[in-house]
Amino acid sequence: MKLKIFFFRYGKGPWILEDYDLELKSGEVVGLSGPSGIGKSTLARILAGYVLPYKGSVRLQGKDLPRKGFNPVQLVFQHPEKAVNPRWQLEKTLNEGWTPDEELLESLGIEKAWLKRWPNELSGGELQRFCVARALSPATRFLIADEMTTMLDAITQAQLWHAVLERAEKNNMAVLVISHDGPLLERLCHRIIDFTRTNH
Numbered sequence: 001m002k003l004k005i006f007f008f009r010y011g012k013g014p015w016i017l018e019d020y021d022l023e024l025k026s027g028e029v030v031g032l033s034g035p036s037g038i039g040k041s042t043l044a045r046i047l048a049g050y051v052l053p054y055k056g057s058v059r060l061q062g063k064d065l066p067r068k069g070f071n072p073v074q075l076v077f078q079h080p081e082k083a084v085n086p087r088w089q090l091e092k093t094l095n096e097g098w099t100p101d102e103e104l105l106e107s108l109g110i111e112k113a114w115l116k117r118w119p120n121e122l123s124g125g126e127l128q129r130f131c132v133a134r135a136l137s138p139a140t141r142f143l144i145a146d147e148m149t150t151m152l153d154a155i156t157q158a159q160l161w162h163a164v165l166e167r168a169e170k171n172n173m174a175v176l177v178i179s180h181d182g183p184l185l186e187r188l189c190h191r192i193i194d195f196t197r198t199n200h
């Protein structure tokens, strides 16, 4: 996954990304740290193709991101309630991009009874497990976890990360972990990037 020198700002606001370079290898788990408001989530949205860089490009295995079909760059962020359709039962959301296998659902602690529920009938942590499962398709080459487990207790957090890293290794998927939790990054990542140093 190669992100080449790009510039980004919201409207006529200040430049948030300037001359930014990032490269992740398949199977690599990389942490991204930096102070609040510096632009980490903006970077995540650009990587996932939600917003376009003002100048520059995001290239995955030498190609631009596909504009249609399943996105090989999946973003899971802090607020699952904003990432699901409130009018869909969880079963539909779960199967939106692929059909997650039983083993994955079990490792994420997703209970069968939840599948028939609506998003407002689950806790944030329960809902987040669906967002994680949905993102872990074999077609996902790159997962961006932007404060993905911030709202969870330590045990659930460990359970989700265990499941995610196991799947990432199996599928040779790169993972970018964005978090303010330094010890979490130290535990999970092969290397950690400091956003303030990489943004010139």
Ligand SMILES: Nc1ncnc2c1ncn2[C@@H]1O[C@H](COP(=O)(O)OP(=O)(O)OP(=O)(O)O)[C@@H](O)[C@H]1O
Binding pocket: 010, 013, 016, 034, 035, 036, 037, 038, 039, 040, 041, 042, 043
């Ligand atoms: N849609 C938007 N329109 C205008 N400005 C925005 C928008 N989204 C974010 N910003 C601004 O861009 C800057 C970077 O925000 P971003 O959310 O990327 O930071 P962050 O490093 O992820 O912060 P945090 O660690 O607090 O989540 C902030 O100054 C923010 O106010």
